[in-house]
Amino acid sequence: MKRNVLIIGAGGVAQVVAHKCAQNNDRLGDLHIASRTRAKCQAIIDSVHEKGAMKAPGLFAAHRVDAMDTPAVAGLIRETGAQIVINVGSAFVNMSVLEACIEMGAAYMDTAIHEDPGKICETPPWYGNYEWRRRDRCKAAGVTAILGVGFDPGVVNAYARLAEEECLDTIDSIDIVDINAGSHGRWFATNFDPEINFREFTGTVYSWQNGGWQSNTMFEVGKEWDLPVVGTQKAYLTGHDEVHSLSARYPDADVRFWMGFGDHYINVFTVLKNLGLLSEKPVKTAEGQEVVPLKVVKAVLPDPASLAPDYVGKTCIGDLIRGSRGGQPAEVFIYNVADHKEAYQEVGSQGISYTAGVPPVAAALLIADGTWDVGTMVNVEDLPPRPFLELLGTMGLPSRIRDAQGDRPI
Numbered sequence: 001m002k003r004n005v006l007i008i009g010a011g012g013v014a015q016v017v018a019h020k021c022a023q024n025n026d027r028l029g030d031l032h033i034a035s036r037t038r039a040k041c042q043a044i045i046d047s048v049h050e051k052g053a054m055k056a057p058g059l060f061a062a063h064r065v066d067a068m069d070t071p072a073v074a075g076l077i078r079e080t081g082a083q084i085v086i087n088v089g090s091a092f093v094n095m096s097v098l099e100a101c102i103e104m105g106a107a108y109m110d111t112a113i114h115e116d117p118g119k120i121c122e123t124p125p126w127y128g129n130y131e132w133r134r135r136d137r138c139k140a141a142g143v144t145a146i147l148g149v150g151f152d153p154g155v156v157n158a159y160a161r162l163a164e165e166e167c168l169d170t171i172d173s174i175d176i177v178d179i180n181a182g183s184h185g186r187w188f189a190t191n192f193d194p195e196i197n198f199r200e201f202t203g204t205v206y207s208w209q210n211g212g213w214q215s216n217t218m219f220e221v222g223k224e225w226d227l228p229v230v231g232t233q234k235a236y237l238t239g240h241d242e243v244h245s246l247s248a249r250y251p252d253a254d255v256r257f258w259m260g261f262g263d264h265y266i267n268v269f270t271v272l273k274n275l276g277l278l279s280e281k282p283v284k285t286a287e288g289q290e291v292v293p294l295k296v297v298k299a300v301l302p303d304p305a306s307l308a309p310d311y312v313g314k315t316c317i318g319d320l321i322r323g324s325r326g327g328q329p330a331e332v333f334i335y336n337v338a339d340h341k342e343a344y345q346e347v348g349s350q351g352i353s354y355t356a357g358v359p360p361v362a363a364a365l366l367i368a369d370g371t372w373d374v375g376t377m378v379n380v381e382d383l384p385p386r387p388f389l390e391l392l393g394t395m396g397l398p399s400r401i402r403d404a405q406g407d408r409p410i
C-alpha cells in the first residue's frame with residue numbers, strides 16, 4: 001500500500017533520504033520535507049528534480065516546522081496525510097516528533113538516540129531514559145516506531161541479528177567498527193553536526209563487558225583493526241547508542257563500539273576540550289555577551305554538508321562477531337564499504353550521510369509493504385534482518401561477510 005512520507009530535517013542525511021524516497025516514490029506516496037528553514041527543504045527538493053530522481057510523477061513539497069513543537073508536527077502530519085515520518089532532524093527533536101506520531105497514528109523512524117540539549121552524555125540505560133518509556137503507548141496505539149535505523153545504529157544492529165540467525169550458535173562478543181578512510185581536504189571539520197559530534201566524545205565512554213557497564217575515557221582504549229578495502233586502521237573505544245540496545249538483547253556478550261580517528265582529529269579535539277571550547281555551558285565575555293563555547297566552535301567550523309563535493313575515499317563499517325558454531329570457536333565480520341565520491345555523484349552528499357540516509361528509506365519501504373510494519377516500538381535487531389539487508393543491497397549499500405570460508409556478499 002502506498003503511504004505518504006514526511007521527512008523531518010534538511011541536513012546532510014535528509015538530503016540522502018529525500019533522494020532515496022524520490023527514487024522509490026512509485027512504492028511510497030506523496031513526499032514532504034520540513035525543517036525550521038523552508039528554503040533548505042526547497043533546495044533539497046530542487047536537487048532531487050535536478051538529478052531527475054523522482055521515479056514516478058508525484059508530489060514533493062517543502063514545509064516549515066519547529067519539530068520541538070509536538071502540536072505543530074501533529075498538525076503537519078494531518079495536513080500532509082503522512083503515514084510514515086522519517087525523522088532525520090537534530091536528535092533533540094526525537095521525542096517531540098515521536099509524540100506527534102503516537103497522537104496521529106503515523107509510523108516513526110529516527111537514526112540517533114534522543115538527546116536533551118541541556119545534558120551531555122547521559123548515563124546508561126540510554127534508550128531507557130526516553131524512548132523505551134514510550135514503548136507501551138506505541139503498542140497501545142499500534143504505532144510502528146523503529147529506533148536508530150541509520151547505519152550505526154541501524155544496519156550494524158541488523159548484522160548482529162543476521163549473525164545470530166545464520167552464522168553462530170552462541171555469541172560471545174560484538175565489536176562494531178566504524179572507519180572513515182576518506183578525506184575532505186579541509187584543515188579540520190566534523191562529518192556531521194559539530195555539536196552532536198563533539199558531545200558524543202566529551203563524556204564517559206561506556207561499553208558492555210562481562211555482563212555490566214564499563215567506563216573509560218575517550219581515546220583511552222585504542223586498537224588496530226585489519227579491515228577489507230580500507231586496510232589496517234586504528235579505532236578507539238567509544239560510547240554509542242547501539243551498545244545499549246544490543247546488550248539488552250545479548251546480555252552475555254561483550255558489546256563494544258570502536259570509531260576510527262586520525263591523530264590530527266585527536267589533537268584538535270584535545271586542545272578544544274582542554275580550553276573549555278567544547279562546553280555547552282554559557283560563558284560571559286568581557287563585553288557582557290553570553291555565549292555557549294560549543295555553539296561558537298560550530299559556527300566557525302565548515303558546514304558538514306559543504307564537505308561533500310571534495311570528499312574522496314571510502315568508509316568501512318561492520319561488526320566483528322565472535323562466538324561458537326558446532327561447538328567450535330567461530331567469528332564473522334559483516335560489513336559494508338561505501339565511497340564518498342559515488343555518494344556525491346548519486347545524491348549530492350558525502351558517504352557518511354549516505355550510509356545513514358539510505359537505511360531509513362529501506363525501512364520505510366518495508367513498512368509500506370507490511371514486512372516491518374510491526375505496530376509497536378522496536379530497535380533494528382528486533383526485526384528480521386534479511387529483507388532489510390537485501391533491499392539495502394539493491395539501494396546502494398551492499399553487505400558482505402568475511403569468515404573462515406572467505407569474503408562474499410551476504
Ligand SMILES: NC(=O)c1ccc[n+]([C@@H]2O[C@H](COP(=O)([O-])OP(=O)(O)OC[C@H]3O[C@@H](n4cnc5c(N)ncnc54)[C@H](OP(=O)(O)O)[C@@H]3O)[C@@H](O)[C@H]2O)c1
Pocket residue numbers: 008009010011012013014034035036037038040065066067068088089090091093111112148149150151152153154191192193196304305352353355356
Ligand atoms: N545512525 C547513523 O548512522 C547516523 C549517522 C550520521 C548522522 N545520524 C543522525 O542523523 C541526524 C541528522 O544528521 P545530519 O548530519 O543530517 O545533521 P544536520 O546536517 O545538522 O541536520 C540536522 C537538521 O535538523 C534540522 N533541525 C534542527 N532542529 C530542528 C527543529 N527544532 N525543527 C525542525 N528541524 C530541525 C535542521 O534544519 P533547520 O535548521 O532548518 O531546522 C537541520 O537541517 C542526526 O540526528 C544525526 O545524529 C545518524
